[in-house]
Amino acid sequence: MADGDDRQATFGSDGSLETDTTPDATGENDFGEEKEANETDGGYSRYVVSSLLQKAVRRSDEEVAAWAAWELARSGYAWNLWDRLNLYVVEDLRAGSDAALAIERYEELATERWEPAEWKGRICAIHAALAATRARSTREASNADAYFSAVAEVRAEARERGEEPAHDFPVGDLEPGGTFDAVFDGHTGEGARRDRGTRFFKTHGARVGPEGEDDQSARWQRLAMLLDDETDYSAAELDRAVEPVDPEDPWGEPATGARGDTGNTGDDDTDSTDENGPDRTGSLTDFSE
Known part of the structure; x- marks a missing residue:
């Protein structure tokens, strides 16, 4: 052509x-x-x-x-x-x-x-x-481009005046500990400095939704985590990994009480057995049925 x-x-x-x-x-x-x-x-x-x-x-x-x-x-x-x-x-x-x-x-x-x-x-x-x-027509992409471009100018002008912008990007400053904390895993420099390895990625960065994983995918996810020779996951962490995100708050975290909530997400020696779930070896049968 x-x-x-x-x-x-x-x-x-x-x-x-x-x-x-x-x-x-x-x-x-x-x-x-x-x-x-x-x-x-x-x-x-x-x-x-x-x-x-x-x-x-x-x-x-x-x-x-x-x-x-x-x-x-x-x-x-x-x-x-x-x-x-x-x-x-x-x-x-x-x-x-x-x-x-x-x-x-x-x-x-x-x-x-x-x-x-x-x-x-x-x-x-x-x-x-x-x-x-x-097909369904919509100007969503064009409208988004125009809006984001306008906000970029507003932010730049506000910075030049030393003021907070009247309009900002939907991610704000995009810093660790904020709304989008899950993105700072080992794939980013900040996440690597915080020792956010496989545990953090599995229990925070890899969550999907809001439909969540189907039963087969969730089963594979749990079994893969249980069979991981390098990382021991608690039952709460296994639940967190397959918990669908909230459609009203897609960046929020489920209240499972899993390790890693406080940011100490490196692998540690904490025993993977707790009173709310089976230990690592005992869980295999439960998730294989």
């Missing part, structure tokens, strides 16, 4: 748009007239049709989106079509949608296996436009 950046529009001295027209986009329009630069076969501006495509997808207008994709593809502007649909993927599509993979596959078929302007290429264009239109 040709790079759309090679065809960026510029403005002439009279304010008119000037850009190179690809060979595929030349020829006559539907009325038998020689097409002007950036004109589609139907006599429309490809800039307008391209913008229409994304707006129609964003508004879930299937018929208009399908037509706009077809018009661009048949008119020799397939590169513009696929650039616009890929822009939609990152600008307007909800993260994690399967539509992103479908659009990528349709583009591959239309541009690498078949000719974009021919029947199969046009069908792929329509399929991709419909897949995008039927």
Whole structure:
């Protein structure tokens, strides 16, 4: 597929748009007239049709989106079509949608296996436009980018004045002992200095949720910890390791009373047996059943 950046529009001295027209986009329009630069076969501006495509997808207008994709593809502007649909993927599509993979596959078929302007290429264009239109549209990524960028400026200006910012990033200062203490494990310099090794990672950093581990995964996790020759885990620590996070407080810690709550998370000689749970060897049967 040709790079759309090679065809960026510029403005002439009279304010008119000037850009190179690809060979595929030349020829006559539907009325038998020689097409002007950036004109589609139907006599429309490809800039307008391209913008229409994304707006129609964003508004879930299937018929208009399908037509706009077809018009661009048949008119020799397939590169513009696929650039616009890929822009939609990152600008307007909800993260994690399967539509992103479908659009990528349709583009591959239309541009690498078949000719974009021919029947199969046009069908792929329509399929991709419909897949995008039927997916859930959201401006979440664009809105997040704009918000975080604005906060960055507010923080910088506040620091220059020697003041606390009126708005801050959601992580604040991101320091050990704070809300996000779990991230300072042995994978970070601060965590390594605090001797936060395997014990801390298993019981703090590796927790998932809020759905938590399923029964099989939780069983494997417990058994792997029990069979660890280098670290002895208490029953409370085994519980903590598989405790799902609270959806209302994903960075909070469960009140299990496990060792490591006070930050002394290095391996120690404390016996792994306590009154609330079985010892290391006795637990194997319990978790293997």
